[in-house]
Amino acid sequence: MKSFKIQVRVQFKDGILDPQAEAIQSALKKLQFKSVQNVRCDKAFLISLEAESETAAQDLGRKMANQLLANVVMENFEVEVVT
Amino acid sequence: MSRHWAVVQFPGSNCDHDVLKVFQSLSKKYPEIEPVLHWHEDPIEKNVYEVIILPGGFSYGDYLRAGAIAKISQALNNLEEVIEAGAHVMGICNGFQILLETRLLPGYLQVNKSLKFISDTVSLKIEDEAFPWFTKKNKGEVVRYPIAHRFGNYQLSKIDKGEMKPVLKYQENPNGSIDGIAGVYRTLGKGSVFGLMPHPERAFFEDLRLTDGQPIWQNAVENLI
Numbered sequence: 001m002k003s004f005k006i007q008v009r010v011q012f013k014d015g016i017l018d019p020q021a022e023a024i025q026s027a028l029k030k031l032q033f034k035s036v037q038n039v040r041c042d043k044a045f046l047i048s049l050e051a052e053s054e055t056a057a058q059d060l061g062r063k064m065a066n067q068l069l070a071n072v073v074m075e076n077f078e079v080e081v082v083t
Numbered sequence: 084m085s086r087h088w089a090v091v092q093f094p095g096s097n098c099d100h101d102v103l104k105v106f107q108s109l110s111k112k113y114p115e116i117e118p119v120l121h122w123h124e125d126p127i128e129k130n131v132y133e134v135i136i137l138p139g140g141f142s143y144g145d146y147l148r149a150g151a152i153a154k155i156s157q158a159l160n161n162l163e164e165v166i167e168a169g170a171h172v173m174g175i176c177n178g179f180q181i182l183l184e185t186r187l188l189p190g191y192l193q194v195n196k197s198l199k200f201i202s203d204t205v206s207l208k209i210e211d212e213a214f215p216w217f218t219k220k221n222k223g224e225v226v227r228y229p230i231a232h233r234f235g236n237y238q239l240s241k242i243d244k245g246e247m248k249p250v251l252k253y254q255e256n257p258n259g260s261i262d263g264i265a266g267v268y269r270t271l272g273k274g275s276v277f278g279l280m281p282h283p284e285r286a287f288f289e290d291l292r293l294t295d296g297q298p299i300w301q302n303a304v305e306n307l308i
Binding site for chain 1 (some may be wrong): 095147148151152155183184186189190191193194196198238
């Protein structure tokens with residue numbers, strides 16, 4: 001078994017209200033970052049774990065996302081190995 | 084035969100005792116009903132409870148997503164089988180959020196359209212019968228129940244609609260829910276699942292000057308006992 005660090009990133013699907021992202025976007029505009037076109041607030045979970053391989057670590061991340069970290073009715077997720 | 088009616092208590096539940104008090108009041112008149120407060124860490128076996136309420140509140144502080152962590156509690160581990168065996172489950176407010184997380188009801192709740200927490204009393208139309216809560220006779224009636232939520236904007240895709248009946252709709256949509264849906268219901272095996280944002284348990288006692296919630300509990304008594 002080897003140690004891995006995975007990142008599970010969860011984002012709202014298109015059309016889900018995300019007032020936090022909208023507020024941040026308008027605050028950035030207030031700070032004169034006029035070129036900002038869109039802001040999205042994702043949730044990122046950094047998880048250290050042990051697994052047989054990089055693929056196995058990613059699989060575990062996907063299982064965690066499906067069972068708990070994301071509500072796939074309203075959210076998408078991506079899993080990557082970061083170390 | 085005694086009928087155990089349970090209220091599941093999660094860390095952060097805050098409407099558990101409101102429902103329990105309703106059950107205790109009913110049990111004075113109908114001693115067959117035995118109100119039970121059921122701690123979330125204890126598994127629920129089949130055919131033990133006739134009625135199971137997932138109460139309002141902020142289970143696990145709404146961490147991750149409202150209802151997401153409560154869904155994996157021991158008490159709800161076999162919920163589908165428990166319902167199929169004959170239990171009638173009602174999830175109120177946070178309890179509705181938990182039921183959506185279990186996927187036993189379709190759809191999801193997003194933040195209210197106004198982005199505000201809404202605490203109010205609203206008029207609702209009973210759209211359909213829903214055993215044991217609403218009878219055919221109730222169809223078309225308007226009741227007033229309190230609401231108190233920030234994530235009550237119910238949405239679902241067209242594909243999901245076949246699985247359930249919207250049985251409660253807002254007369255004036257307070258939160259942006261699709262078709263003004265306030266509560267959804269489906270049967271499952273011998274039991275049923277009902278999820279709703281409004282609080283019928285907060286409209287039961289005369290001291291609160293709002294008793295529109297009495298019939299829903301009274302119906303359950305008459306239909307089940």
